[in-house]
Amino acid sequence: MRAAERATMDGGTSEWELMQRAGQGAAQWVMRVAGGRPVTVLCGPGNNGGDGYVIAEVLRRDGHEVQVIAPIEATAKTARIARAHFGGEVVADGTPRGAVVVDCLFGYGLTRQVEGSFGKLLEKLDAYDCYKIAIDVPSAVDSDTGTVLGPLPRYDLTLALGAWKQGHFLMPAMASMGAKRLVSIGLDIRSTSFAVSTSPHIAPPPSDAHKYRRGLLAIVAGAMPGAPMLAVEAAMRAGAGYVKLLSERPHPEAPAELVVEQDDLAAALSDERISALLVGPGLGRDDTARKRLARVLAKRKPTVLDADALHLLGPRLLDSVDVATLCLTPHEGELASLCETFDIAAESKLERARALHDITGMTVLAKGPDTILVSDATTRFFPQGSSWLSTAGTGDVLAGIVASRLAVHGEPLRACEEAVWLHHEAARLASPAFSVGDLARSVKPAMAAFL
Ligand SMILES: NC(=O)C1=CN([C@@H]2O[C@H](COP(=O)(O)OP(=O)(O)OC[C@H]3O[C@@H](n4cnc5c(N)ncnc54)[C@H](OP(=O)(O)O)[C@@H]3O)[C@@H](O)[C@H]2O)[C@@H](O)CC1
Ligand SMILES: Nc1ncnc2c1ncn2[C@@H]1O[C@H](COP(=O)(O)OP(=O)(O)O)[C@@H](O)[C@H]1O
Numbered sequence: 001m002r003a004a005e006r007a008t009m010d011g012g013t014s015e016w017e018l019m020q021r022a023g024q025g026a027a028q029w030v031m032r033v034a035g036g037r038p039v040t041v042l043c044g045p046g047n048n049g050g051d052g053y054v055i056a057e058v059l060r061r062d063g064h065e066v067q068v069i070a071p072i073e074a075t076a077k078t079a080r081i082a083r084a085h086f087g088g089e090v091v092a093d094g095t096p097r098g099a100v101v102v103d104c105l106f107g108y109g110l111t112r113q114v115e116g117s118f119g120k121l122l123e124k125l126d127a128y129d130c131y132k133i134a135i136d137v138p139s140a141v142d143s144d145t146g147t148v149l150g151p152l153p154r155y156d157l158t159l160a161l162g163a164w165k166q167g168h169f170l171m172p173a174m175a176s177m178g179a180k181r182l183v184s185i186g187l188d189i190r191s192t193s194f195a196v197s198t199s200p201h202i203a204p205p206p207s208d209a210h211k212y213r214r215g216l217l218a219i220v221a222g223a224m225p226g227a228p229m230l231a232v233e234a235a236m237r238a239g240a241g242y243v244k245l246l247s248e249r250p251h252p253e254a255p256a257e258l259v260v261e262q263d264d265l266a267a268a269l270s271d272e273r274i275s276a277l278l279v280g281p282g283l284g285r286d287d288t289a290r291k292r293l294a295r296v297l298a299k300r301k302p303t304v305l306d307a308d309a310l311h312l313l314g315p316r317l318l319d320s321v322d323v324a325t326l327c328l329t330p331h332e333g334e335l336a337s338l339c340e341t342f343d344i345a346a347e348s349k350l351e352r353a354r355a356l357h358d359i360t361g362m363t364v365l366a367k368g369p370d371t372i373l374v375s376d377a378t379t380r381f382f383p384q385g386s387s388w389l390s391t392a393g394t395g396d397v398l399a400g401i402v403a404s405r406l407a408v409h410g411e412p413l414r415a416c417e418e419a420v421w422l423h424h425e426a427a428r429l430a431s432p433a434f435s436v437g438d439l440a441r442s443v444k445p446a447m448a449a450f451l
C-alpha cells in the first residue's frame with residue numbers, strides 16, 4: 001500500500017490530493033448512512049486522522065452537525081493540512097454522540113497497543129449505541145495480520161481506502177468489521193502478492209462431452225463410511241462426469257447413482273481414466289490407512305488430501321510425488337499438525353499456510369471463517385462465508401467439491417477457488433440451521449450461480 005501510494009505520488013499526485021480523495025469518497029458513505037443526523041468523528045494524530053478531518057469538513061459543509069474528538073493534535077504533515085482545513089470545533093476529551101460515529105484514530109500506521117486516552121475513547125465507542133464506521137481499518141487492528149491491539153468495538157461498516165489490506169480478511173479482526181466496502185483513490189495496486197478472490201465463472205460441459213472427458217473422480221474410502229459419502233454427495237453435484245467410491249467393503253447406504261468399486265485399491269487405481277482423487281475423509285490413521293494414502297500418491301494424479309490424510313502426510317510420503325498437483329484442505333488443527341510435521345515455526349494462520357506452500361510446493365486451502373488459499377506464489381482471500389458452516393461434516397463437503405472441480409480441469413488453484421465459492425453459495429442457499437446433508441444437496445443449485 002505504501003509502495004503504491006509512493007508510486008502515485010512520484011507520478012505527480014500529492015499526499016494531500018490522495019487524502020482528499022479518500023476522505024471525500026468515505027464521506028459519501030457516511031452521509032448516506034447519517035441521512036442528515038448528527039455525526040461524531042474520532043481523529044488520531046496520523047494520516048488516518050487526516051482522513052477524519054476531511055470527512056468532518058465534507059459533512060460540515062453539507063449541513064451536518066459534526067463533533068470531532070481528537071485526544072492529541074495532528075502530527076503527520078498532511079494530517080495537519082487536513083486539520084487546518086476543518087472549519088468546525090475539535091475537542092480533546094469528548095464523548096461520542098449522534099447517530100453515527102466515524103473511527104479515524106489509526107489506520108495502517110498502528111504500531112503498538114492502543115492505550116490511555118485512545119483506548120478509553122474506543123471503550124466509550126464500544127459502549128455507545130450508534131452506527132459505527134471504521135475508516136480504512138478498525139483502529140485497534142493491525143492491518144497486516146488482523147491482530148487486535150486494544151479495545152475493539154463492533155463496527156457496522158468498514159471502508160477500506162485505496163486497496164484491501166490483509167487484515168480485512170483475517171480473524172479475529174474480520175469479525176468486528178461489519179460490511180466491508182472499498183473506496184477507490186486511484187492507486188495502481190496490480191503488483192501486490194495477494195488478491196481478493198472474485199466470483200468464478202464455471203463453464204457447462206462442452207457439447208461433445210462424455211462422462212470421462214468431464215472427469216472421473218475416485219474418492220478413496222477407509223475405516224469410516226460417513227465422511228467419504230458426504231464428499232461423494234457434494235462431488236456428484238459439482239461438475240465431475242463420473243464419481244466412484246473406492247472401498248473394500250459394501251456400502252448399502254450408498255445412493256443408487258454411485259458406483260462403489262470393491263476391488264482392492266491397487267486394482268481400482270489402475271484405471272487410467274481417473275482424472276482426480278480424493279483421500280482423507282474417513283480414511284483412519286492406522287497402518288492400513290497410511291498404505292492406502294501411499295498408493296494414492298504413487299498414482300501422481302491431481303489429488304485432494306483432507307482430514308486423516310493430513311495427519312498421515314510427511315516428507316517421506318512426498319518423495320517422487322508431483323507436489324504441484326496436490327491440494328491440501330486443512331482446518332486450523334490440521335494446519336498446526338502439518339506445521340509440526342514439516343518443521344514450520346510460524347505462528348499465524350497466514351504465515352503457516354504460506355510456509356507450508358513454500359516448503360512443500362502443494363496448494364494449501366486453509367479453511368475456517370477466514371479461508372486462505374496459497375498457491376503459485378499468490379495468496380487469495382475470500383468474502384466471509386455463512387457462520388452456519390460451523391457444523392460437523394461441512395469440511396467433507398468442501399473436499400468433495402474441490403475434488404470434483406479438479407477432476408473437471410486438473411488445476412489445483414482454480415479448483416480450490418471455485419470450491420470455496422460453491423461451498424459458500426450452497427451454505428447461503430441452505431441456511432439457516434442446515435444439516436450437512438442439506439449442504440451437500442445445495443451444491444446443485446449453487447452451481448447455477450456461477451454458470
Ligand atoms: N499516505 C497516503 O497517501 C494516504 C494515507 N491514507 C490514510 O493514512 C493512514 C496511514 O497513515 P499513517 O501512516 O500516518 O498512520 P496512522 O494509521 O494514521 O497512525 C500513525 C500515527 O499514529 C501514532 N500511533 C501508532 N500507533 C499508536 C498507538 N498504539 N497509540 C498511540 N499512537 C499511535 C503514530 O505515532 P508514533 O508511532 O509516530 O508515535 C502516528 O502518529 C491510512 O490507514 C489511511 O487512512 C489515506 O488518506 C490515503 C492517502
Ligand atoms: N464460522 C464460520 N464461518 C464460515 N465458515 C466456516 C465457519 N466455521 C467453519 N466454516 C467452514 O466450514 C468447514 C468446516 O470444515 P472442517 O473444520 O473440516 O469440518 P469437518 O471436519 O467437521 O468437516 C470449512 O470449509 C470452514 O471454512
Ligand SMILES: [K+]
Pocket residue numbers: 048103104105106107134135136137138139
Ligand atoms: K481507523
